Amino acid sequence: MPFNSLAFLSQFLPLFLAAFWLAGRFGTGRTVATAVVLAASLVFFQAAGGWYSLGIGLASLSLTYLIGSRLCRSDGAGMRRVLFFAGLLSGLLPLIFFKYKFAFSQSLPGFWADIGMPLALSFLVFQQVTFLFEMNRDGAVCPRPLDYFAAVLFFPKLVCGPLTSVCDVARQIGTSGGQRDARRDLWIGATYLSLGLFKKAVLSDPLRPAVDAVYSSLAAGATLPMAEAWTGLLLFFLMLYFDFSGYTDIAIGLARACGIVLPGNFKSPLKACSLADFWSRWHATLTKFLMGVIYNPLALWRTRASMRTRPGRLRMFFETAAFPAVVTMLVSGIWHGGGWSFIIFGLLHGLGLTVNQAWRQFKAPRLPAVAGWAATFVFVMVSLIFFRAADVPTAARMLASLAGVGAEGAPRAASLPDWRILWVAAAAAAIALGLPNSHQIMGEEKAAPGILGGLRWAPTLPWAAGALACAVCAVALLWRFGSPPFVYSAF
Amino acid sequence: MLDPQLTQKLTPIFQDVFDRDDLVLTPELSSSDVEEWDSLSNIRLFVAIEQEFGVRFTTDEITALNNVGELADLMTRKGI
Numbered sequence: 001m002p003f004n005s006l007a008f009l010s011q012f013l014p015l016f017l018a019a020f021w022l023a024g025r026f027g028t029g030r031t032v033a034t035a036v037v038l039a040a041s042l043v044f045f046q047a048a049g050g051w052y053s054l055g056i057g058l059a060s061l062s063l064t065y066l067i068g069s070r071l072c073r074s075d076g077a078g079m080r081r082v083l084f085f086a087g088l089l090s091g092l093l094p095l096i097f098f099k100y101k102f103a104f105s106q107s108l109p110g111f112w113a114d115i116g117m118p119l120a121l122s123f124l125v126f127q128q129v130t131f132l133f134e135m136n137r138d139g140a141v142c143p144r145p146l147d148y149f150a151a152v153l154f155f156p157k158l159v160c161g162p163l164t165s166v167c168d169v170a171r172q173i174g175t176s177g178g179q180r181d182a183r184r185d186l187w188i189g190a191t192y193l194s195l196g197l198f199k200k201a202v203l204s205d206p207l208r209p210a211v212d213a214v215y216s217s218l219a220a221g222a223t224l225p226m227a228e229a230w231t232g233l234l235l236f237f238l239m240l241y242f243d244f245s246g247y248t249d250i251a252i253g254l255a256r257a258c259g260i261v262l263p264g265n266f267k268s269p270l271k272a273c274s275l276a277d278f279w280s281r282w283h284a285t286l287t288k289f290l291m292g293v294i295y296n297p298l299a300l301w302r303t304r305a306s307m308r309t310r311p312g313r314l315r316m317f318f319e320t321a322a323f324p325a326v327v328t329m330l331v332s333g334i335w336h337g338g339g340w341s342f343i344i345f346g347l348l349h350g351l352g353l354t355v356n357q358a359w360r361q362f363k364a365p366r367l368p369a370v371a372g373w374a375a376t377f378v379f380v381m382v383s384l385i386f387f388r389a390a391d392v393p394t395a396a397r398m399l400a401s402l403a404g405v406g407a408e409g410a411p412r413a414a415s416l417p418d419w420r421i422l423w424v425a426a427a428a429a430a431i432a433l434g435l436p437n438s439h440q441i442m443g444e445e446k447a448a449p450g451i452l453g454g455l456r457w458a459p460t461l462p463w464a465a466g467a468l469a470c471a472v473c474a475v476a477l478l479w480r481f482g483s484p485p486f487v488y489s490a491f
Numbered sequence: 492m493l494d495p496q497l498t499q500k501l502t503p504i505f506q507d508v509f510d511r512d513d514l515v516l517t518p519e520l521s522s523s524d525v526e527e528w529d530s531l532s533n534i535r536l537f538v539a540i541e542q543e544f545g546v547r548f549t550t551d552e553i554t555a556l557n558n559v560g561e562l563a564d565l566m567t568r569k570g571i
Contacts, residue, residue, distance in 0.1 A: 133551055276529060291530060292554035299534040300550055307538055321531045357531055 001047040030174035044155035049119025068135040072142040091128040156254035160488040162265035163285040192253025194467040197474035199246030207239040210417035229401035270432040273372035298324035326350030345386040518560030
């Protein structure tokens with residue numbers, strides 16, 4: 001039951017909002033509203049991922065809660081360390097097993113070899129790690145089991161984030177409706193939801209068949225003419241961009257409709273003028289998470305060591321900047337999936353960030369903003385070949401096609417997509433580059449520069465009509481053509 | 492409002508790490524206000540503060556801080 005299904009929009013969501021409103025109106029204390037959120041999240045989880053995903057998720061979350069609550073009460077530094085690492089292992093080992101079991105599936109018994117990746121396990125594990133970090137802080141207060149499960153399983157962010165502080169969401173769920181302007185939150189939530197559905201159904205989904213055609217041809221051994229290859233590259237970037245941007249808007253809107261503020265996660269990444277800037281805008285909460293648990297510890301460790309040993313400037317750069325960046329992005333690549341293509345994707349971005357840092361550290365001539373933007377854009381688009389291609393040979397054929405090199409005797413396939421698809425792509429690119437992002441439109445971030453930068457939502461009739469028009473367009477397309485799942489739900 | 496004595500000691504560290512002699516510390520100053528304040532220089536800033544004040548930061552503390560005011564509060568809690 002994904003957000004872009006009619007069952008979710010016409011049945012689950014209205015029923016949940018009605019129950020949540022009734023709980024806030026007639027329930028006493030914060031327990032009833034929290035229980036409604038938890039019950040709805042469990043129903044959503046079961047409907048989306050089945051009993052199998054729900055069972056594994058609940059078992060893993062329960063173990064982390066037991067360890068985290070013990071960690072919170074523990075005084076001894078040694079015991080805290082043991083509990084902290086035991087908690088990390090209990091969350092990470094199942095994730096590693098399910099992501100990489102294909103590598104040793106031959107030697108696994110039948111049942112274990114056949115079972116698939118449980119829905120949402122990746123994001124649940126990230127939230128469990130966040131919870132352990134929070135419980136490991138001095139003065140931490142462990143939430144009640146009800147609050148913990150409601151916060152971690154909170155259905156708007158269950159499958160693909162945004163990643164949040166568990167304690168903060170638990171607190172917000174417990175107090176939602178009591179301290180905020182509920183009617184305004186509902187308006188804002190509905191507007192985010194409409195924008196997100198529009199991005200997914202109108203700007204992303206129509207591009208998908210053309211992208212699938214390109215990569216099917218490549219997977220079958222064909223190469224492409226150069227123009228088709230570059231068009232396919234651009235279409236995949238825009239498709240992924242609006243798929244994830246749309247998902248994020250919907251998640252934030254659903255949470256906001258019940259008074260819960262989730263952090264921004266997608267902040268106009270197409271406007272980034274450097275790779276570091278790109279990652280601070282694309283899936284920003286995952287970037288912050290990876291910085292906190294991998295990059296910062298490594299960089300801090302090597303920087304402290306370098307301050308003691310005082311190595312040369314170049315060696316210091318490699319130890320303190322290149323090493324943490326490459327390891328962090330490599331882990332990010334490995335997290336995305338098994339196989340060499342994701343490892344190459346992570347390595348490329350680690351190396352790209354190293355070049356980005358070196359440019360600054362060694363004070364290379366500053367590029368004009370447009371050159372920085374173009375270099376970032378092309379680098380990200382090309383690296384995404386390894387994100388989309390089924391394997392490395394397919395990715396290599398795409399790279400060869402981009403360079404205009406066709407394998408001798410290999411069939412050439414695909415033609416330029418229908419002109420209507422190209423118009424959708426042009427509109428999508430214009431929106432991504434020319435308009436403020438959803439958070440800026442909703443007044444929750446500093447206004448964007450430019451003529452349209454001041455475009456700000458207000459609870460007025462024209463804005464309501466605009467949001468309604470977006471929602472009607474999206475639902476009409478969903479009704480007529482259905483909608484494929486969100487790309488990130490596969491991770 | 493930042494403690495003047497703490498500000499006096501922190502300012503040259505910030506100016507040195509970010510290579511910006513004109514940098515003026517305010518409680519609201521954050522990485523979004525200083526172009527040179529990226530992930531790497533952030534770590535160097537904290538290690539430089541550790542060396543100057545003889546304190547130790549955890550990565551969790553570093554990750555959680557949002558601006559100079561929060562840094563000053565953290566240092567006060569550490570007894571500086």
